[in-house]
Each structure stands twice: as C-alpha cells, then as structure tokens.
Amino acid sequence: MRLPDFENRLALSDEILLSVDKPARYIGGEVNAVYKDKKKIALRFAMCFPDVYEIGMSHLGIQILYDMFNRYEDVWCERVYSPWTDLDRILRRENIPLFALESQDPIREFDFLGITLQYEMCYTNILQVLDLSKIPLLSKDRDETCPIVIGGGPCSYNPEPIAPFFDLFYIGEGETVYRRLFDLYLETKAKGEDRASFLLRAAREVPGIYVPALYETTYHPDGTIASFLPTAPGVPAKITKEIVMDLDRAPYPQKPVVAYTKAVQDRVVLEIQRGCIRGCRFCQAGQIYRPVREKSLERLKKDALELLEGTGQEEISLNSLSSSDYSHLKELVDFLMDTCREKNVNISLPSLRIDAFSLDVMGRVQDVKKSSLTFAPEAGSQRLRDVINKGLTQEDILQGARMAFLGGWNRVKLYFMLGLPTETPEDIRGIAALCNEIAALYYDVLPKEKRSGPVQIVASTSFFIPKPFTPFQWAPMCTKDEFTHKAGLTKHAIHEQLNQKRIKYNWHEADLSVLEGVFARGDRQIAPVILRAYEKGCLYDSWGETFRYDLWTEAFAECGVDPDFYTVRQREKEEIFPWDFLDCGVDKSFLWKEWQKALRQEITPNCRQACQGCGAARFKGGVCLEKREGAAV
Amino acid sequence: MKIRIKFSKYGSLRFIGHLDVMRFFQKAIRRAGIDVAYTTGFSPHQIMTFASPLGMGMCSLGEYMDIEVHSHQGAQDMKERLQAQCPFGIDILSVKALPEPEPNKKVVSAMASVSAASYAAVWKEKGRSFCDYSGQCADFLAQEEILVEKEEKKGTVFRNIRLGIYELKIEDDALLFTVDASSSGNIRPSWVVSRFLDFIHVAAPDSALQIIRLELYTHQGDGPERTLIPLDAIGEEF
Ligand code: SF4
Numbered sequence: 042m043r044l045p046d047f048e049n050r051l052a053l054s055d056e057i058l059l060s061v062d063k064p065a066r067y068i069g070g071e072v073n074a075v076y077k078d079k080k081k082i083a084l085r086f087a088m089c090f091p092d093v094y095e096i097g098m099s100h101l102g103i104q105i106l107y108d109m110f111n112r113y114e115d116v117w118c119e120r121v122y123s124p125w126t127d128l129d130r131i132l133r134r135e136n137i138p139l140f141a142l143e144s145q146d147p148i149r150e151f152d153f154l155g156i157t158l159q160y161e162m163c164y165t166n167i168l169q170v171l172d173l174s175k176i177p178l179l180s181k182d183r184d185e186t187c188p189i190v191i192g193g194g195p196c197s198y199n200p201e202p203i204a205p206f207f208d209l210f211y212i213g214e215g216e217t218v219y220r221r222l223f224d225l226y227l228e229t230k231a232k233g234e235d236r237a238s239f240l241l242r243a244a245r246e247v248p249g250i251y252v253p254a255l256y257e258t259t260y261h262p263d264g265t266i267a268s269f270l271p272t273a274p275g276v277p278a279k280i281t282k283e284i285v286m287d288l289d290r291a292p293y294p295q296k297p298v299v300a301y302t303k304a305v306q307d308r309v310v311l312e313i314q315r316g317c318i319r320g321c322r323f324c325q326a327g328q329i330y331r332p333v334r335e336k337s338l339e340r341l342k343k344d345a346l347e348l349l350e351g352t353g354q355e356e357i358s359l360n361s362l363s364s365s366d367y368s369h370l371k372e373l374v375d376f377l378m379d380t381c382r383e384k385n386v387n388i389s390l391p392s393l394r395i396d397a398f399s400l401d402v403m404g405r406v407q408d409v410k411k412s413s414l415t416f417a418p419e420a421g422s423q424r425l426r427d428v429i430n431k432g433l434t435q436e437d438i439l440q441g442a443r444m445a446f447l448g449g450w451n452r453v454k455l456y457f458m459l460g461l462p463t464e465t466p467e468d469i470r471g472i473a474a475l476c477n478e479i480a481a482l483y484y485d486v487l488p489k490e491k492r493s494g495p496v497q498i499v500a501s502t503s504f505f506i507p508k509p510f511t512p513f514q515w516a517p518m519c520t521k522d523e524f525t526h527k528a529g530l531t532k533h534a535i536h537e538q539l540n541q542k543r544i545k546y547n548w549h550e551a552d553l554s555v556l557e558g559v560f561a562r563g564d565r566q567i568a569p570v571i572l573r574a575y576e577k578g579c580l581y582d583s584w585g586e587t588f589r590y591d592l593w594t595e596a597f598a599e600c601g602v603d604p605d606f607y608t609v610r611q612r613e614k615e616e617i618f619p620w621d622f623l624d625c626g627v628d629k630s631f632l633w634k635e636w637q638k639a640l641r642q643e644i645t646p647n648c649r650q651a652c653q654g655c656g657a658a659r660f661k662g663g664v665c666l667e668k669r670e671g672a673a674v
Numbered sequence: 675m676k677i678r679i680k681f682s683k684y685g686s687l688r689f690i691g692h693l694d695v696m697r698f699f700q701k702a703i704r705r706a707g708i709d710v711a712y713t714t715g716f717s718p719h720q721i722m723t724f725a726s727p728l729g730m731g732m733c734s735l736g737e738y739m740d741i742e743v744h745s746h747q748g749a750q751d752m753k754e755r756l757q758a759q760c761p762f763g764i765d766i767l768s769v770k771a772l773p774e775p776e777p778n779k780k781v782v783s784a785m786a787s788v789s790a791a792s793y794a795a796v797w798k799e800k801g802r803s804f805c806d807y808s809g810q811c812a813d814f815l816a817q818e819e820i821l822v823e824k825e826e827k828k829g830t831v832f833r834n835i836r837l838g839i840y841e842l843k844i845e846d847d848a849l850l851f852t853v854d855a856s857s858s859g860n861i862r863p864s865w866v867v868s869r870f871l872d873f874i875h876v877a878a879p880d881s882a883l884q885i886i887r888l889e890l891y892t893h894q895g896d897g898p899e900r901t902l903i904p905l906d907a908i909g910e911e912f
Binding site for chain 1 (some may be wrong): 682683684685686687688689690691693694697698700701702703704705712715716717718719730731733734735759761762763794796798845846848879880881884886
C-alpha cells in the first residue's frame with residue numbers, strides 16, 4: 042500500500058497545529074502563493090500585516106507589493122501575520138521563532154521585515170511580531186544580523202509614536218522607490234558597509250524614506266515641539282510622500298493569493314482610483330492620497346477579467362474612497378454586469394452614493410429584500426454637515442430613501458460621528474430626528490399593501506478622532522466622559538421619536554477611541570507607553586475581547602505621560618506637529634484655511650467643481666490637470 | 675449531467691478544514707474553466723455536495739464531491755484541467771459520470787449515500803510498526819463490547835461501537851479498519867485507534883499516529899446480501 046505524504050515540513054509540529062484554532066493560518070501554500078529557490082535569491086523580504094491572518098489576507102496594499110516584489114527575480118517576498126493569542130502563547134512557551142508562511146523560515150533570517158500600518162490599534166501587535174521573531178524591539182538595539190524593519194501605510198503619516206521600533210519608514214505609495222531601496226541595500230551589503238551606513242544612505246539618497254534615528258526633537262517647557270531636525274548632513278529636513286502618477290502603468294496583481302480559510306475579503310478587489318475629490322474635513326484619506334488619479338476603463342476591464350481568471354473568486358468588488366466619483370463608472374458597471382452575469386460572479390459596490398443610478402444597479406445585482414441601504418451623513422444637522430464639509434444634504438438623503446423604498450428596500454443603515462468640532466446637543470438630536478424622518482417617509486411613500494414588512498433603521502455612531510493632515514488636526518478631541526454622555530444623549534433622543542421602535546442604535550465604547558486619539562496625534566514620548574503596555578500584556582487592542590484599558594491606563598501612569606495632552610488640547614496655529622516634517626502634498630496653510638472655514642460653517646467645493654489650490658497640483662497629474670469650469674488656480 | 679470526483683488530501687493540506695476544501699474547489703473549478711451548473715437567483719452558487727467531512731489533521735485517498743455540468747470534453751480532459759489547478763496536497767483521482775436517475779427517483783448525493791469508510795493508522799515515527807500486534811486483531815474483534823465515551827447534553831454516555839467495526843487487520847506497518855460511516859451510525863476513526871491501543875497496552879498521544887482515510891463506500895443489497903462498494907464504483911467513464 043502506498044500511503045500519501047504526511048511528512049511535516051512546517052515550522053509547527055502536528056501537535057501544535059492540531060491544538061490551535063484555524064491551523065490553516067500558519068501553513069502557507071495557498072493558491073497563487075509564490076515559492077522561489079532560496080539559493081538564487083539575493084534579498085528576502087517578509088511582508089507583515091500585524092493582525093490576524095483573515096484580516097491581513099484581505100488587504101489590497103500587501104497583495105500589490107507582494108506581487109510587485111516577487112516579479113523581481115532576485116527578491117523573494119513572503120508573508121507573515123500576527124499569530125492569534127493561542128499560538129502566541131505556545132510560541133513563547135516552546136521558544137519557537139516566528140516564521141514566514143511560504144518558506145516557514147524564521148523572520149530573523151530575512152533581509153527586510155516590512156510592516157504595514159493600517160490602523161493605530163495594531164501598535165502592540167507590531168511589538169509582538171518583533172518579539173516573537175526575536176528581533177530587538179528598539180531599532181537602536183539591533184545588530185548586523187537583524188532584518189531591516191521598515192514601516193509603511195497610512196499610519197506612517199504620523200510615525201512618531203512608533204518611531205523607535207522602526208529602522209526606517211517608507212512614506213507614500215509603495216510602487217515607486219522600493220527597487221531603489223533594494224538596490225542600495227544590495228550595494229552596501231556587497232561593499233561590506235554596515236547597517237548604519239545603509240540607513241544613512243537610504244535617508245540621503247532615496248526619496249520618501251524616513252530614518253527616525255537620524256532626527257532629533259527638542260521640546261518647549263509646555264511639552265509642545267520646539268524643533269525637529271536631522272542630525273546628519275544631507276538628510277532631508279522635510280520628506281515628501283511618494284506617489285504614482287500614472288496608475289495605468291503601475292503593476293497590479295493578476296493572481297493575488299487566495300486564502301483557504303474564509304478571509305474577511307473573500308473576493309477580488311478592483312482598485313478603480315486613488316484619492317478623493319471631496320475634502321471632508323475629518324477624513325485623512327481624503328487629504329493624504331491627493332490628488333485623485335483614475336485608472337482607465339480599458340485597464341480596469343482587463344484587470345477585472347484577469348483577476349477573475351487568476352483566482353476563480355466568485356465575487357468582485359470595487360475599491361476606492363468614493364466610487365460614484367469615478368468618471369467612467371457607468372461604463373465600468375455595465376461591463377461588469379455583463380461579464381459577471383455570464384460568469385456567475387457576484388458584484389459588490391461599496392462606497393456608492395445613493396441616487397437613481399446606484400439604486401438601479403444595486404437592484405439588478407443584489408436581492409433588495411435582503412440588502413440594506415447605507416448613508417453616511419456623519420452629522421445630524423445641516424449646520425454640522427457644513428462644518429465637516431460633507432456635501433450630503435437632508436434632501437439628498439430623503440430623496441435617496443424615497444426612491445429606495447419605492448424600489449423595494451426597507452432597511453436603512455446610517456453612520457454618524459459624535460464629538461465633531463462645534464457640535465451642540467441640537468446637532469445630536471438631529472441624528473434622532475433624521476432617523477425618525479426616514480422611518481416616517483417609508484409609511485408616507487408606500488401604501489400598506491406595497492410595504493414589505495416594517496421599515497428598519499440602524500443608526501451607528503463612532504467617536505470623532507482628529508487625524509494628522511486634516512483641517513481638524515488643530516481641534517480638541519472629547520474626553521471619554523463627554524463621549525459617553527453624547528452617546529447617552531443620542532440614545533435618549535432616539536427614544537423620544539415617534540418611530541423609535543423602528544430605529545436601532547449602535548455605538549462603540551469610548552476607551553478605544555481615546556487611545557486611538559493619543560496614537561493618531563502622538564509624538565515620540567508615546568513609544569515608551571506602547572512598549573510598557575505590551576510588556577504588561579496588551580495585544581490585539583482592536584479586538585474588543587482582548588482590549589485591556591486598565592493596563593493601558595497603568596502604562597500611561599508609569600511612564601508619566603498624560604494622554605489628555607494629546608487629545609483634549611486645542612492646538613495653536615503656530616504649533617509644530619510631530620508629523621510636520623512630512624509633506625503629503627497638501628499645504629499646512631491650506632489645512633488651516635479649511636479649519637477656519639469649518640469654524641465659520643463655510644463649505645468648500647470639491648476638486649472637480651473648483652480647484653482650491655491645496656498644493657497637490659505640484660505632482661502634476663490626476664484631477665488637478667483636468668479641465669473644469671471656474672477653476673480658482 | 676452529474677459528475678462524481680474523487681480526490682486525495684495530504685501534506686500540509688491536512689490542516690485545512692472541510693469548508694476550506696469546498697471553497698478551494700469552487701474556485702479551482704472556475705479557474706479550470708469547467709462548465710459547471712449554478713443555482714439560480716441572486717448570488718448564484720455552484721451545485722456541489724461533499725461526502726463525509728474529514729477530521730482535521732487526517733490524510734485521505736478517498737474524498738468525494740459531486741458537481742453538475744452543462745457540457746464537457748470527456749472525463750480525462752476534466753480531470754487534467756482540475757488537476758492543473760490543484761496545489762501540492764490535493765490530487766484528482768477519478769472523474770466519473772453518475773447514472774441518470776430512474777424516473778421519479780432522485781440520485782442520492784455523495785453525502786447521503788455513504789455507508790462505510792476504511793482507514794489506515796500508522797506511526798509517524800519512522801520505523802515504528804503495528805506488525806508485532808497482528809495476532810491481536812481477532813481477539814480485539816472477539817470482544818462483545820467496545821465502549822467509547824461521548825459527551826452529550828445529558829452528560830457523558832457510553833456507546834458500544836463493536837458492531838460498527840466491520841473489519842480490522844494489520845498489514846505491513848499499518849492498522850487497517852473499515853467502519854460504519856452512515857449519518858446515523860458514524861464511527862470516528864480515532865475511537866477505534868484509541869480502543870485498539872488500549873487493548874494492546876500501548877500509550878501514545880493522538881498526534882503520534884497519522885490516520886489516513888482510504889476509501890468511502892456505499893452499499894448494495896441488504897441483510898446478508900449487503901456488499902460495500904466504493905463511492906465511485908457507481909459512476910461511469912465518459
Ligand atoms: S490642487 Fe486643486 S484639484 Fe488638485 S487636489 Fe488640490 S484642490 Fe484638488
């Protein structure tokens with residue numbers, strides 16, 4: 042009898058794999074995973090998403106870089122994610138080093154460990170990955186045998202709270218200068234130059250690279266920053282983000298890795314554009330990805346077909362900050378609907394504005410009875426929506442809801458933020474009133490026999506967190522008690538509505554938001570707190586079940602850091618922010634003007650209506666060069 | 675047309691679950707360009723059923739799934755296309771057409787028709803063998819009661835699995851056995867292995883042994899006429 046192969050070539054024993062939840066997270070070997078011959082490779086890169094596998098595998102940015110790096114013949118890029126808490130305990134107990142999925146080799150043996158920073162609440166998981174890999178947590182303690190630890194992604198637009206943990210950061214879009222960085226690394230290695238020399242040369246020679254060890258901060262007595270300057274000649278005082286101007290010529294994975302276990306995004310993702318024309322004042326993505334750059338319809342059609350063929354996925358989803366603003370949306374959707382009908386593929390269309398066009402499309406691609414309609418007014422009153430520059434009026438929402446009800450929908454989801462600058466109790470009551478009005482509209486529009494059951498409204502609120510590079514970066518954030526009070530007020534106001542039985546209200550705990558607020562606008566003083574919290578056992582902070590606010594509070598106290606300094610304080614115009622040495626293309630003076638306009642409740646037209654001269658036109662492309670009527674610049 | 679596909683599962687894919695295998699095949703079938711049938715309505719799904727889920731960590735030489743296709747270019751072509759989409763750890767062993775159901779009768783799906791399963795258990799440690807114990811198989815089967823504990827709502831209950839063990843023997847290094855795998859009487863292979871180890875006074879953790887499913891069977895006839903036949907024996911070449 043010939044028995045099938047059951048030899049274990051994995052980093053973990055059968056016994057361990059059988060004792061943990063979802064062992065498929067740790068075995069690699071997924072469809073489209075890339076395997077190379079180690080002996081023919083000059084540079085090994087471990088790409089890490091510091092959260093659990095199913096979340097990390099769903100991230101588009103990693104798939105793009107994984108594909109791009111593996112197209113280089115001399116580079117092998119592999120993946121690593123945070124082990125879940127069950128395996129975390131076992132790795133520590135058994136002293137097993139963290140490994141990459143493909144080769145199952147220890148991360149410690151790699152040339153680079155790249156960590157993507159998608160949200161602040163993953164910061165303790167970064168330390169977990171370093172720790173389990175047996176890489177010293179602080180850059181200054183690493184020797185020549187350690188991988189170079191590099192960070193990238195949206196949170197690197199304020200890297201300071203985690204700066205001491207990284208050797209360097211890549212600021213901006215990954216497609217542009219990684220090859221130059223790799224070549225420099227290989228060159229310094231061949232010449233026998235050491236780690237410090239590579240880092241110095243990277244800071245000097247490669248645009249978009251930030252090496253925290255080469256900068257020094259001084260502080261005013263009140264704790265604000267007095268200066269932030271490079272300590273070596275030739276190192277730039279200001280670092281401009283990297284950006285891809287022609288997305289049509291940028292690589293895009295035709296065969297992304299497909300997980301065996303169900304990933305959060307179990308579908309192919311078609312990125313249609315980067316950036317957003319809207320300029321909502323609370324939104325960081327709307328600023329740091331400026332200007333808007335679209336992919337051509339031709340390229341997208343080709344990408345869509347290749348992706349479906351290369352993965353066999355049963356669903357395709359569009360990715361962008363605001364799909365409705367894509368110039369060729371109608372043609373693209375028509376094409377996808379034809380293709381998908383033929384191939385039995387489902388289409389999902391997130392981030393579409395609710396209007397006649399989107400309702401028509403959604404009515405054709407999904408079961409209206411099972412789906413719900415989503416609005417994100419973000420604020421309850423028109424006054425406050427003007428403050429945040431959310432160009433969605435009460436009439437837009439009611440008109441959208443009316444059409445949807447007539448089209449057969451009876452479920453509506455609404456997203457709001459609490460704690461926005463200038464918010465009053467009146468604005469909060471506006472949330473309840475708007476929900477009630479939508480519910481009432483349902484009964485107005487539809488006679489009894491046309492209704493498919495009662496209307497269901499779900500209102501969700503999150504707490505507003507001021508983010509760097511937004512007009513609200515100067516704004517104070519609410520305290521935990523204020524947040525809790527506001528959520529209570531919302532709940533109470535909803536209860537007072539006539540249709541309160543039809544309205545469900547969800548809100549988050551405030552603890553997490555406060556912490557996120559500290560990390561978002563924190564400086565280097567925060568790093569010791571993160572380190573201390575990790576040592577105390579904080580991990581997976583974005584997961585309700587593992588979040589330990591008590592330990593965080595202790596960590597702040599023990600490090601003598603006052604979280605209020607970073608959150609509730611209103612900033613002056615002249616204050617130097619920890620992230621001011623980065624240049625995302627949008628000028629600080631533009632953001633200040635927007636902040637002042639916000640306080641006057643003045644709205645700003647979007648990039649297509651009239652250019653506001655934000656500064657991003659210097660990249661010479663995208664929406665900035667589009668012809669439009671009434672351009673201001 | 676209904677197709678029955680037999681496949682193996684081994685290597686590191688021992689650690690992917692039953693639903694993962696299903697998701698894998700849904701995508702592999704698409705990539706292979708097989709003209710598979712879908713359910714109608716919003717969010718169509720491939721018409722696909724699997725026989726008897728395999729426990730985590732086990733290998734198999736006898737996994738089955740049934741699909742439905744609109745058109746094809748022969749079994750060999752389908753087998754090759756599908757094989758080309760399989761990673762190390764899954765091989766397509768056979769592709770057969772299921773007979774058209776007689777009027778008023780439904781074809782029994784892969785899932786519902788399973789009556790028995792055969793397994794091999796081997797030591798993972800190289801050179802370790804069951805062969806010294808071959809003399810004890812008959813004595814093991816001569817027992818009237820072979821009890822296993824089962825956790826149920828009421829608490830722990832005991833179940834006698836003796837009658838569900840149809841065959842047990844040692845060949846080469848492996849312990850081979852065939853057991854009831856019907857939905858009402860399903861016997862887990864780990865039960866048989868642990869009772870046999872007890873019987874021969876050998877203590878070992880579960881992970882010391884590799885269990886391999888060898889075949890799934892359906893049956894023909896009843897009573898003394900009853901014979902077990904592999905699930906793909908009722909399929910035809912095409
Ligand atoms: S420069 Fe003008 S068009 Fe370009 S991103 Fe800024 S506001 Fe928009």
